Amino acid sequence: MPDTLFDSAPMNFGPMGDRRPLAHADGPSTSHEAVARHTESGKRATHCDLVEVYVRDNPGMTGRELFVNTTVHLVVDLVELRRRLTDLKNQSRIRQGKQRVCAVKRTIAVTWWHIREREAHGN
8 A cells, every 4th residue: 555645746646636645654554545435435525515615604713613603513523624624725725814712622723714715804
């Protein structure tokens, strides 16, 4: 099994435009197999599409705020949400905004913005 989901050559991209490995290179083969299954089944793309809608409709929330204050928790768990936020950021579909205190966790966290919100809010 390769060290990553896709070849590590600089110009090779994964099935969803991934530019970096989705599992740690030194991680167990089961991690790489799980990533491949999740991608091949279409769940990863479906979850990305759904999470993108939640970010678009709730601009400026932290990941935990999205999880607690929307119905996204009915679709994905918190770990899956965080993974899809990262996927969407790497696909340039959403972006991280400024850090602030999360209203749920009370720790510093990044905010998430749909890519079209950049001009509207200047964050």
